[in-house]
Amino acid sequence: MVTDAVRELVFVPGDGDRLAGYTPGAHVKLQLPVGERSYSLIDFEPVSENAGIGRYRFAVQLEAQSAGGSRFMHELASGDEVAVSPPGNDFPLQLNKPALLIAGGIGINPLISMATALKHEGTPFRFHYAGRTRAKMAYRDELEQAFGGELTLHFDDQPETALNIAGLAASVDADEHVYVCGPKGMIEAVKSAMGAAGIAADHIHFELFTSAAEESGDRSFExxxxxxxxxxTVPPGKTIIDVLEAGGVDLIHDCLRGDCGICRTDVIEGVPDHRDVVLSDSEKAEGKVMQICVSRAKSARLVLDL
Structure with missing residues (x-):
């Protein structure tokens, strides 16, 4: 346990072979009894995409509203086996560009690997990490030791340390790229502030660390x-992807969190209830496309171009 709610797990290959390498920001998908779950890989030492490695390292936060994935990961014991897919990366790092890294809570995971790679390459970066309290911030001591002056910590219970998103946006240089991972509210706030500061959209990168939560008042729709x-029929608690795949529809998707954009689908009829962090405000208002991994419907039926 690295905090009272975050557990670190290290996996090694069951066949004694080497594991596939990867790029900073990558994740792997674990096949759990409750379904497929994605976890970002953590490294305080550089990893090569082209060289096999000996282990995968994760930090998993136990979620009170968990559907079973985080609880299963917290209950694993030494010697247990889990099937894993090769690493994928929907949150790639531009290694040769200066970076502003912003993490909220357990969203720190992929940004650790990014900071490690940037430091190793000698690329300038700034690293901001926000959490509810000092005690609840995973890897705080290890991060301070590894990144020193590049790292700034922010604690919700200490107002004088509050994360000033508008101030950060005003400080971004033209060639600097921004990477943010954490709760949906933080991502939306960073996107809005960066847009208002005139930061190019292709310089803003984000990853939502948890799936969109079920909301009170959710109802079934067709x-x-x-x-x-x-x-x-998509009931409360199930996603469009859940239901359509169970019905034999072949779909293309990856993150299942509403941040990678791969499942973007045209809407022919109906009104989407957008819950992603990918689409722009104008795209959401127009209602002609949606991310079917997390978004739902405001109308009784959606007709999708599938």
Whole structure:
């Protein structure tokens, strides 16, 4: 346990072989009894994409509203086996560009690997990490030791240390890239502040660390697959992807959190209830596209271009 709610796990290959390398910001998908779950890889030493490595390291926060994934990971014991997919990366780092890294809570995980790579390459970076209290911040001591002057900590219970997102946005240089990982509210605030400061959209990178939570008042709605005319009912607690895949519809997706954009789908009829962090405000207002991994419907039925 690295905090009272965050557990570190280290996995090694069961067959004694080497594990696939990866780039900073990468994740792997674990096949758990409750379904597939993605976890970002952590490294305080540089890792090569082209060289096999001996272990994968994660930090998993136990979520009170967990569907079972974080609880399963917290209950694993030494010697237990889990199937894993090769690493993927929806949150890649531009290694040759100066960076502003902003982490909230357990969103620190992928940014550790980014900071490690940037420091190793000698690329300038600034690293801001916000948490509720000092005691709840995973790897705080290790981060201070590894990154020293590049790291600034922010604690919600100490107002004088508060994260000044507008101030950070005003300080971003033209060639600097911004990377943010954490709660949806933080990501939206950073995107808004950076946009207001005139930062180019392609210089703002983000990853939502948890899936969109079920909201009170969620109700069932229908989804019609335009190509076949099939109609599916999506109940509260299930996503469009959950229901359509269970019904045999072949879909392309990855993150299942609403931040990678891969499952973007055209809306032919109906009104989406957008819950992603990918689409712009104008795209959400227009309602012609949606991210079907997390978003729902305000209308009784959606007709999707699938």
């Amino acid at each position: 989804v019609e697959v335009h190509a076949t005319g099939e109609v599916f």
